[in-house]
Structures are given as structure tokens and as C-alpha cells.
Amino acid sequence: MTKIKICGLMTLDDIKAVNEAKPDLAGFIFAPGRHQINLEQALKMRKELDSSIKSVGVFVNASLDEMLKVINSGAVSMIQLHGNETPDTIKLLQDKNIPVIKVYKPDNLPTSTTADYLMIDSGSGNGKPIQWDKLRIKTDKPLIIAGALDTLNIEQAIKTTEPDFVDLSRGVETDGSKDPIKINKIVQLVHQL
Template identity: 50%
Template sequence: MTQIKICGLMREQDTQVINEAKPDFAGFVFAKSRRQLSLATALHFRELIDPTIPTAGVFVDEPLENMLHIFNSGAISIVQLHGHESEATVQTLKDAGATVFQVFKPNAPITPTAADYVMLDSGNGSGITLDWSRVPQASHPFILAGGLTPANVAEAINVVHPDVVDVSSGVETDGQKDPAKIRAIVKTAHATH
């Protein structure tokens, strides 16, 4: 079974389909984006989401104290770093008890990191698909993101063999999360080894 994260929840009804579809992770975007949430909204969503589904916060070059504040609030248990964060930042977050996802861009080397997972992403919820044949091997648990949809996720898993797939725009219709697409991609990911 391949694990899956549904990222970029924006509406209360998104939490309902998360509870129904049971992805392995759910994600809140705190970085500047059309999917950006306030901490108050993230805390509300966290209360609505099944407590067995861990939530991740997406950050881009956010000050460490802000990330620690959001982590310590209980809104998230995972910090997903999309910027130019240092290894010292990764270690401080881990020392505070956070699980850390460190994101790398295509064609950038996957450098040694203390992060719990490394993620390869074509670009922050852009929906651009990676060239799966060129994905580097990572020694860490590996997350594949970028342009994944219910239609292509099985192929992506079979080519890359990631531990986790991460999807945001690929389960949206007209810019909002689509319950049918979420159900379909979670089912497919969980059925694909």
C-alpha cells in the first residue's frame, strides 16, 4: 500500500471527505497561496478531522518561531518545508517533536538531511507533472508530488515506488477540492504497491 496525503484543504466540507476517504495525511497551507489558511481555521479543521489522520503544515521560508508556534498549537504534527530552510531549522523542529518533510525541486540534488521524509515536488500545488523516469533515488522515506491525479497516480507509483504520494490540485475541480476525485485517488493509491 502506498500512503497518500491530500494537501491544501480550504473548506469545512473538505474535512468531511477526508474523514470518509481516510488518506494517511491531510495538509494545510500556511504559505502565501490561494489555499492559505489562518491558524484559527487550521485549528478548527484539526478538530473536525479524524484524530488518527496526521495533519501537515506547508511553509515556505517561514520564520522558525512561527512554525514552532503553529506546531505547538496542535494544528499540525508535521512541518513541510518548501523553502530554503537550513538543517539547523530541520533539527530544531525535530527536537520540538515535529515530523519534518523536506521538499526538493526537480533537478536539484537530494542533499543529506535530518528530515523524516524527503519530497520531490514540481512546484507548490502547480499541477505540473514530473518526469517520473528521472526521479532520483532517495535514502529517506520518499514522497512524490506534482501533477498527480486519479488517472495517473497508479502509473506514477509503479514507476517511482514512493512511500507517499501528495496531491492537491489533482483532486480539485474549478479550484475546489472534489470529493469524488479524493475518494478515487485515495482508493487507487492504497491499492497500488
């Protein structure tokens, strides 16, 4: 069974939707952008989030202190790195028993990573589709794919890349807001694959 992360959660209504759909991971974005939230918002949402759903903090070139503050608050239990973070930063997080997801672009895939999970995304959450059939992905780490995934292309992306996780944000939105119907539909679909 493929697992799924719903990312870019911003409101308590978003939390209600994921609590009903039961994805495996929920993402809170602390990096600048349309989905950015602050620690206070994240704590309120984590408090309401089903305890069986792990929360992931998404950062881009943040300081170690900033990430540790979020982890130590209890808002998230995993860190996703979308920037130019070094293996040293990854190790410092792992030394504190924090699972780390490191994101790479399709044209810059590493032969190995020290992170716990390898994610492939088209950019900094820019919603651009990836031609999955053109990629040759070799990794000994759990693979997460992202990049303009939705109900129309998710099955093909999963069949082509055989990921451990898929990550969606805009693909479960309507008019810029998370759509509970789309979230529920995609979670059920992915869990069947």
C-alpha cells in the same frame, strides 16, 4: 501499500471529504498562495479531522517561531518545508519531536537530507507534471512524490518511483475546490497499490 496525503484543505467540507476517504495525511498550507489558510481556520479544521489522520503544516521560508506557534496550538503534528530552510531549522524542529518533510525540485535532488521525509515536487505547488521515468531517486528516507498527480497518472508515477507517499492537491479538485468523489477515488486507488 502506498500512503497518501491530501493537501491544500481549506474548508470544513474538505475535512468531511477526507474523513470519509481516510487518507494517511491531511495538509494545511500556511504559505502564501491560493490554498493559504490561517491558524484559526486550521484549528477549526483539525478539531473536525478524524484523529487517525495526521495533519501537516506547509510552510515556505517561515520563521521558526511561526512554525512552533502552529505546532504548539495542536493544529498540525508535522511540518513540510517548501523553501530554502537550512539543516539547522530542520534540526531545531526535530529536537522538539516534530517530524519534518523537506521538499526538493527534480533538478535539485540532494544526495542526502537531514529531514525525516524527502519530497519531490515540480515547484512550489504549481501543479506542473514531472517526468518520473527520467529521475534517478536515491534516498534512505521515506519518499513522497507530488506534482500534478491525478487519477490518470498516479499508477504510472507510483510504479516508476515506488514512493512511500503520494501528495495531491489540485489533482483532487473540480473548478478550484476539493471534490469529495475525486478524493475518495484516488485514496482507494493509491491504497491498493
